[in-house]
Amino acid sequence: MGLCATTGDLGxxxxxxxxxxxxxxxxxxNQQEEQIHKLLLLGAGQSGKSTLFKQMxxxxxxxxxxxxxxxxxxxxxxxxxxxxQTLIEEAAGFAQSDEKYKLxxxxxxxxxxxxxxxxxxxxxxxxxxxxxxxxxxxxxxLTYARRADFQLNESAEYFFNKVEALSVPGYIPDEQDLLRxxxxxxxxIQSNFVIDGNQFQMFxxxxxxxxxxxxxxxxxxxxxxxxxxxxxxxxxxxxxxxNTNRIVEALGLFEQVANSRWFQRVGIVLFLNKRDLFxxxxxxxxxxxxxxxxxxxxxxxxxEETSEFIAETFMELTGKHINFHFTCATDQNxxxxxxxxxxxxxxxxxxxxxxxx
Numbered sequence: 001m002g003l004c005a006t007t008g009d010l011g012x013x014x015x016x017x018x019x020x021x022x023x024x025x026x027x028x029x030n031q032q033e034e035q036i037h038k039l040l041l042l043g044a045g046q047s048g049k050s051t052l053f054k055q056m057x058x059x060x061x062x063x064x065x066x067x068x069x070x071x072x073x074x075x076x077x078x079x080x081x082x083x084x085q086t087l088i089e090e091a092a093g094f095a096q097s098d099e100k101y102k103l104x105x106x107x108x109x110x111x112x113x114x115x116x117x118x119x120x121x122x123x124x125x126x127x128x129x130x131x132x133x134x135x136x137x138x139x140x141x142l143t144y145a146r147r148a149d150f151q152l153n154e155s156a157e158y159f160f161n162k163v164e165a166l167s168v169p170g171y172i173p174d175e176q177d178l179l180r181x182x183x184x185x186x187x188x189i190q191s192n193f194v195i196d197g198n199q200f201q202m203f204x205x206x207x208x209x210x211x212x213x214x215x216x217x218x219x220x221x222x223x224x225x226x227x228x229x230x231x232x233x234x235x236x237x238x239x240x241x242x243n244t245n246r247i248v249e250a251l252g253l254f255e256q257v258a259n260s261r262w263f264q265r266v267g268i269v270l271f272l273n274k275r276d277l278f279x280x281x282x283x284x285x286x287x288x289x290x291x292x293x294x295x296x297x298x299x300x301x302x303x304e305e306t307s308e309f310i311a312e313t314f315m316e317l318t319g320k321h322i323n324f325h326f327t328c329a330t331d332q333n334x335x336x337x338x339x340x341x342x343x344x345x346x347x348x349x350x351x352x353x354x355x356x357x
Contacts, residue, residue, distance in 0.1 A: 037346045038221060039202045042257055043228035044250050045239055046154075048273040050185050051329035052228060053204040058175055059336055060193040060200075069173045073166070074121035075181045076173060080163055081123065083156035084114050084131050090150050091143040101139050110134065128167035135160040148235045148285065154277065155180035179330045195343060224346050225268045227254055231310055231326075232277035234290040247310075248292050251317065258318035269342055270314055270324035272307065276331070279303050 041049045058064065088111055094101035103111065110130040117127065134140055144157070153159075158180050165171065173181070185206040192201050233246035241249075258268055286300035287293045292313065298305040311324050323345065325338045 036199045036201055037223040039200060039342075039346070040222045040225050041202065041204045041228060042225055042253075043271075044230075044246065044253055045184075045206070046233070046246070047228040047230045047250065048271075048327075048329040049204055049228045050183070050189075051179050052226075052271070052273070052327070052335065053189065053191065053202060054179055055329055055332060055335045056193065056202055056339070057191055058179075059332065059339070060195050061191055064175060064178055066172060069175075069178060072173045072178050072181050073171070075183050076159060076166060076177060077123045078121045079153050079155065079182050080131065080159045080166070081114065081117055081120060083153045083159070084134060086150065086152055087140050087143050087156075088114065088134070090146075091139050094143060094146070095139070101142055103134075103137060103139050107134065107137070123163065123167050125164070125167045128164045131160065131163050135163075151239055153182050154232075154274075155182060176330065198343075198347065200346075222263075222266050224342065225257065225263060225266055226271060226342070227257060227268055228271045228273050229254070229314070230274045230277075231272040231307065232274040232281055234278075234287050234293060234310075235281070235285050245290055245292070247290050251292055251314065254314055255317040258320055258322065267345060268320065268322050269345065270311070270322055271327045271338070272311060272314075272324060273327045273329055275307065275326045276328045278307065282306055 041053060043049050054064075088103070091101045091103060095103075110133065113127060113130055114134065117123075123131070144152075147156075158176075159166070166173075166177075185204055187206060189204045190201060191204075192199070194200070229250045230246060233250075236246045238244045238246055238249055254270070257263060282301055282303065287306050287310070288296055288300060293310065296306065296309050298309065300306060307326055311326075314324070315322060323341070325341065327338055328334050
């Protein structure tokens with residue numbers, strides 16, 4: 001009986017060989033998996049995570065073939081229409097207490113076409129001309145100057161300035177168009193790429209509060225967390241919570257991530273993003289307008305002083321050593337230089353984990 005039981009457990013010679021082959025294949029897959037460096041992009045909504053993600057695909061992945069770029073045109077048209085509709089609506093609200101925000105009556109027909117387009121994701125040459133003319137209107141420019149008071153796509157100016165070119169039949173979006181196109185990230189997006197013979201996987205997850213519960217699925221075996229903050233958002237509120245300042249939200253989320261038990265042994269890099277917009281904004285709006293930055297005592301128009309203060313404010317939230325970089329996700333050269341540093345950090349951690357140092 002004992003012999004029968006033993007023979008049954010071991011199986012036939014062919015079964016034992018199949019089992020050994022399966023074990024070898026599983027071991028090989030595990031070894032290959034361990035060679036992949038997993039990067040997790042985290043941050044609050046509209047921090048620029050997805051733009052960085054697209055920039056990485058452009059730099060190290062397969063880029064964006066023509067067919068894929070064509071697919072972005074309806075998204076861009078939707079962004080342009082939504083942005084101009086928002087400016088028209090906000091101008092009307094401001095005009096109730098200040099006449100200078102009132103749009104001329106001669107533009108009523110054009111405004112109606114923008115507010116009630118035939119399609120929400122298409123702009124023909126006629127509609128593009130109307131949008132271009134509206135963009136030049138003083139009332140719209142004054143409203144745009146107050147964009148921190150309401151929600152507006154940060155690429156609005158970029159697309160308004162080229163809306164007539166976008167509407168020409170056959171136009172194919174270029175990489176800058178793709179980087180600036182705004183589409184909310186839902187769930188988890190993954191991309192694989194190889195740099196200097198090293199395999200990387202990057203995960204981009206939705207930053208809005210409703211999407212954050214999905215982050216848990218990305219936590220296992222992460223090599224590095226890239227936490228992205230829109231440093232230019234110090235005087236803006238959340239899309240999903242109009243009473244919460246975006247920097248305040250980012251600080252709270254960063255503190256939670258940096259001190260999380262999930263990341264005790266995981267390196268974290270802080271990307272203080274949208275430095276170009278920040279540099280422009282501090283000329284007119286002091287960072288002390290933000291409750292979390294009200295203790296700043298230096299020159300509120302000085303980029304070096306203000307940006308360093310913001311970095312220090314984040315660093316004070318954790319005892320971990322965290323590298324930080326000032327980034328502009330739409331600037332490929334900047335992202336390339338920054339990621340060279342990130343890559344070195346990932347490789348150094350891999351060496352330490354392997355016990356080679």
